[in-house]
Amino acid sequence: MKHRLFVILLVLFASLVTLLSFAYAEGEALPESAVVSADWLEANLDNPNVRVIEVSVIPGVFERGHIRGAVNFVWHTDLVDTVVRDIVSAERFQELVRAAGINQDTTVILYGDNNNWFAAWGAWIFDIYGATDVRLLDGGRAKWEADGRELSTRTVSYPEGNFTVVNTRPELRARLADVLAVVNGEREADLIDIRSAAEYEGTIFAPQGFQELSIRAGHIPGAVNVPWGRAVREDGTFKSVAELRELYASVGVDGSKPVITYCRIGERASHTWFVLHRILGYEAAMYDGSWTEWGNTVGVPIVNPAGTIWGAQ
Amino acid sequence: MTAAITGGAQAPAPTSKWDMARIGTAVAVLIGVLWGAQVLHATKGYGATASFSLLVGAALGVLFERGRFCFFCILRDWLEFRNSSGMFSILTALAVGSVGYAVVLETFLPNPTSGRLPPDAHIGPVSWVLVAAGAAFGLGMALSGACLSGHFYRLGQGYSRAPLALGGALVGFGLGFMTWQTLYVDTLSKAPVAWLPATLGYNGALLLTLGLLGGLALLLWRDLPAFAAREAWQLTPKTLYDLLFVQRWHPLVTGALVGLVGVFAYLRVEPLGVTAQWGSLSRTLLAQTGILEGRLAGLDAFAGCATRVSNAIMDNGWLVLGLVLAAWAMALLGNRFQWSRLTLKNSSTALIGGVLMGWGAMTALGCTVGTLLSGISAFAVSGWLFALAMLGGVWLGIRLKLHTVE
Numbered sequence: 195m196k197h198r199l200f201v202i203l204l205v206l207f208a209s210l211v212t213l214l215s216f217a218y219a220e221g222e223a224l225p226e227s228a229v230v231s232a233d234w235l236e237a238n239l240d241n242p243n244v245r246v247i248e249v250s251v252i253p254g255v256f257e258r259g260h261i262r263g264a265v266n267f268v269w270h271t272d273l274v275d276t277v278v279r280d281i282v283s284a285e286r287f288q289e290l291v292r293a294a295g296i297n298q299d300t301t302v303i304l305y306g307d308n309n310n311w312f313a314a315w316g317a318w319i320f321d322i323y324g325a326t327d328v329r330l331l332d333g334g335r336a337k338w339e340a341d342g343r344e345l346s347t348r349t350v351s352y353p354e355g356n357f358t359v360v361n362t363r364p365e366l367r368a369r370l371a372d373v374l375a376v377v378n379g380e381r382e383a384d385l386i387d388i389r390s391a392a393e394y395e396g397t398i399f400a401p402q403g404f405q406e407l408s409i410r411a412g413h414i415p416g417a418v419n420v421p422w423g424r425a426v427r428e429d430g431t432f433k434s435v436a437e438l439r440e441l442y443a444s445v446g447v448d449g450s451k452p453v454i455t456y457c458r459i460g461e462r463a464s465h466t467w468f469v470l471h472r473i474l475g476y477e478a479a480m481y482d483g484s485w486t487e488w489g490n491t492v493g494v495p496i497v498n499p500a501g502t503i504w505g506a507q
Numbered sequence: 508m509t510a511a512i513t514g515g516a517q518a519p520a521p522t523s524k525w526d527m528a529r530i531g532t533a534v535a536v537l538i539g540v541l542w543g544a545q546v547l548h549a550t551k552g553y554g555a556t557a558s559f560s561l562l563v564g565a566a567l568g569v570l571f572e573r574g575r576f577c578f579f580c581i582l583r584d585w586l587e588f589r590n591s592s593g594m595f596s597i598l599t600a601l602a603v604g605s606v607g608y609a610v611v612l613e614t615f616l617p618n619p620t621s622g623r624l625p626p627d628a629h630i631g632p633v634s635w636v637l638v639a640a641g642a643a644f645g646l647g648m649a650l651s652g653a654c655l656s657g658h659f660y661r662l663g664q665g666y667s668r669a670p671l672a673l674g675g676a677l678v679g680f681g682l683g684f685m686t687w688q689t690l691y692v693d694t695l696s697k698a699p700v701a702w703l704p705a706t707l708g709y710n711g712a713l714l715l716t717l718g719l720l721g722g723l724a725l726l727l728w729r730d731l732p733a734f735a736a737r738e739a740w741q742l743t744p745k746t747l748y749d750l751l752f753v754q755r756w757h758p759l760v761t762g763a764l765v766g767l768v769g770v771f772a773y774l775r776v777e778p779l780g781v782t783a784q785w786g787s788l789s790r791t792l793l794a795q796t797g798i799l800e801g802r803l804a805g806l807d808a809f810a811g812c813a814t815r816v817s818n819a820i821m822d823n824g825w826l827v828l829g830l831v832l833a834a835w836a837m838a839l840l841g842n843r844f845q846w847s848r849l850t851l852k853n854s855s856t857a858l859i860g861g862v863l864m865g866w867g868a869m870t871a872l873g874c875t876v877g878t879l880l881s882g883i884s885a886f887a888v889s890g891w892l893f894a895l896a897m898l899g900g901v902w903l904g905i906r907l908k909l910h911t912v913e
Contacts, residue, residue: 254626257615258775271623347774349617403816405802 222435228472229332229432232341235303239263245300245352249273249316250307250335259345261305261331261338265294265352269312273319281367281482284359287323295352298326305331305338309423309430314464317472318480324361330468333431340429366471368454368481370491376454377415377495383452385417386442388466389485393458394419396500399489406459408489412498414456418445422462425469438469449476456481456488526842533839536832540565547825556776560822563772564829567779568660570768571830572837573752574761576600577657578875579648582901583910591730592758598720598727599762600769604884605716607770609709612885619704619712627810629778629881631872631889632698636690641893644867644874645900649910651675651860654875655868656781658861659827663835665846671854672861673785679865680782680789680814684799690870691805700809701888712886719891752840769884776822778885780877782868784824786814789865811872856912 226234238244239262246264248256256266267273272290273282282290296302302320306313310330320328331338339345375381392398396412413419424441426432433441439448447453453470457463460482471478481488488494540561548558570576574596581593608628616625624630631637648654651672653661658669703712740746769779793799794816807813812823838844868874871893873882879897882890904910 254615254777257626347614349614351617405807 224332224432224435224473225475226329227327228329228468230303230329231332232338232343235261235331236343238301241301243299243301244303245294245296246303246305246331247294247313247316248306248335249304249312251312252307255307255335257347259347262344262346262348263350264305265350267294267316269315273312273316281319281322284323284362287319288357288359291320291325291357292355294355296355296357298357300327300355300357302328303331304328305334307335309336309426309465310334311422311461311465314468315461317468318366318464321472322363322366323359324363325357330472333429336430366467366479368456368479370481370483370487370494372479373414373454373456373481373483373488374494383454384447385414386445386447386453386455386466386470387413387417387419387485388422388455388457388463389413389419390421391419393485396498396502399502400458404458406486408486409504410489410496410498411500411502412489412496413485414488415495415497417456417497418447420445420447420466422457422465425466432469432473435473438474442470442474447476449474452476453478454481455479456484458485460484529839529842529844533836536836536839537565540829540832540836552819553825556822557820557825559775560772561825561829563768563776563779564826564831565833566768566829567656567765567826568663568830568833568835569837570756570761570765571656571660572663572834572843573841574756574758574765576761576765577661578654578879578897579652579657579901579910582648582898583905585727585730586902586905589730590732591727592732594727595724595731596758596762596765598724599759600765600880601883602717602720603763603766604769604880605713605720605886607766608773608884608886609713611770611774612704613709619702619709620706622705624700624702624705624810625885627777628773628885628887629780629811629873629877629890630700630702630885630887631809631811631878631882631893632695633701633888633892634694634698636694636698637871637889637892638896640867640871641896642867642900642903643863644871644893645897645902646904646909647679647860647863647865647867647900648875648897649860649901649904649907650863650912651857652910655785655864656830656874656876659781659830660834662831663833663844664838665844667847667849668853668857671857672864675858675861675863676782676785676865676868677789677792677861679862679867680786680869681793681799681865682862683786683866683869684790684793684803684814686866686870687803687806691803695809696805703886703888716883716886752837753842765880766884769880772826773881773885778877778881779826780812780823780873780881781827781830782823782874782877783812783814784821784827786812786865786869787817787821790814791816791818809872812868812874812877813872814869850913852912856909 246261247267248260248264249267249269250256274280275282302325304313304316313330313334317328317330376383376385387394390401393400394413399407399411420442425438453476455463455466455470455478460480463480463484467478467480470476489496544558544561547553547561548555576596581597584590584593612625616623652668655676658672662669703715707715772779790799871878875897878893879890882893
């Protein structure tokens with residue numbers, strides 16, 4: 195009898211703990227060091243230590259109205275090397291960032307169209323080049339517009355900042371060799387393919403209308419598929435920390451091993467990299483060569499469940 | 508020719524059943540356009556830019572119809588009848604447009620000499636291909652009786668050749684897509700995308716543009732007709748109705764307003780153009796039937812009346828719809844709606860002219876509105892070259908009397 199009571203109490207206690215921890219996790223806010231809300235940004239627009247950068251894909255979006263005081267970075271000329279397939283060099287990046295009036299201690303808030311894809315790409319580059327306080331605007335441009343918040347068409351210029359590239363973090367970037375080592379079992383990491391299921395399965399080479407293609411369809415052996423969009427709610431804001439942890443845990447990614455994310459050219463993968471590394475605090479790198487490098491490389495193994503060969507079965 | 512400038516018939520008092528019907532329809536159409544803009548604004552996937560485009564289109568429809576802002580009619584008045592008053596409409600639109608563009612561009616791209624081009628402004632590659640496209644377009648205008656924007660607004664006046672010419676343009680666009688790859692690889696990819704502010708700065712470019720327009724005005728001065736003497740008159744509801752809906756609007760007023768609308772469109776959505784949706788329709792049809800490949804090398808890298816494979820209505824589609832509807836409403840209000848007579852001959856010339864215009868507009872990345880108006884306003888050299896080549900085509904067409912085929 196006594197024994198039974200003990201068991202009941204134990205069960206009750208355990209469920210209470212579970213419930214409490216669940217409730218706590220539900221309420222766990224996104225770390226403000228990684229993501230800021232539109233309300234926060236609106237309240238900090240006149241803070242001289244905060245600099246807002248827009249990284250959008252569609253030309254003319256920034257020019258026809260942006261968050262007051264924001265500076266425009268063009269991803270395909272400012273954030274990449276325009277000749278070599280590579281990210282922008284440290285020297286040019288430093289120049290660009292200084293021209294935007296960013297100092298070593300400035301809080302940089304990035305936002306953009308297309309669900310912050312390229313804003314997250316920008317955050318990844320900022321982090322690689324040693325920036326210490328870079329955050330994303332939750333929901334990006336779409337949410338800001340949907341809220342009906344103020345937009346400005348005026349251009350601003352800032353006195354040159356003193357940002358200097360130091361303490362670079364090359365470990366945030368995965369190269370072909372790193373991924374190959376994982377596939378060959380020489381290195382331990384979880385691979386996440388964040389493209390659509392159809393791209394992962396190899397049914398299609400790329401979403402319709404995209405011209406950067408590969409010779410092979412499918413995915414990297416061992417990669418799990420978690421489309422990037424599952425990390426956000428319908429309005430584009432990030433899901434809660436607990437939901438995000440659960441999402442990746444459901445495919446076996448819990449942060450106990452380093453994670454490598456990839457997509458087609460490295461843009462959407464930056465979004466998931468941001469979630470894993472900056473929101474969940476996992477050790478994560480982004481493979482920006484992504485499928486357009488892997489699927490074009492001679493001799494690397496692939497998995498192609500759909501069996502697609504250049505459009506023919 | 509004074510009748511053409513001051514307008515035709517006297518304002519008919521709305522008395523008969525027909526009058527009530529046409530005025531009622533016009534009012535309903537205009538209310539429908541406003542209501543449509545309201546609905547679009549709140550529709551997911553369309554929103555503010557679609558709504559604004561519909562209204563911009565409606566404004567153009569009103570201006571084109573009321574000011575008879577038809578590039579071919581204006582050129583014909585001048586070349587054939589030595590009446591240049593319409594030409595001043597175009598010059599004014601370009602002058603007002605370029606001043607407005609300078610204001611907007613200075614915030615869009617503060618440093619014009621950086622090697623970058625302003626976002627989506629209609630600045631195209633300058634080469635012999637543009638000359639060929641402009642000339643074909645001009646010839647097509649003479650053959651079919653109007654340019655593409657002209658056909659869109661004259662659709663609302665019951666111009667029966669317009670649907671044929673617009674249908675022909677669909678075919679022409681298709682031919683344009685098929686010749687694109689060769690023209691792009693051999694010529695367009697190497698052609699300079701010349702933009703005046705890149706070398707002259709905004710002030711220099713504006714000064715040069717206004718200087719050129721002023722020079723043209725001086726040349727056209729002597730072909731201005733004498734103004735008819737006018738009796739003293741009073742503003743009454745009837746004379747106001749007459750002024751707004753019956754008499755042709757003053758060329759300078761029309762031109763200035765067209766220029767302003769162009770600036771507003773660039774500021775809020777994209778440069779004015781009327782062919783992006785029409786060309787996309789052609790491209791989508793061809794892609795879906797497998798005749799055309801989904802991708803066209805290099806096409807997406809140029810700014811202009813860009814076409815794409817899409818089943819959705821683009822902002823440009825709403826603009827064209829607004830243009831046609833508002834022009835129709837204006838034609839009904841001024842009692843100018845009348846089906847024109849179709850013959851086998853004039854149907855064929857409309858169709859062939861449409862094909863030529865479609866090919867020209869695709870290859871030049873726009874037409875008289877997209878490449879000429881929006882291009883020159885944005886200080887693109889391509890706008891001027893297209894204008895010259897088109898003028899040549901129209902001149903040739905009129906010389907060969909292609910426009911008089913009954």
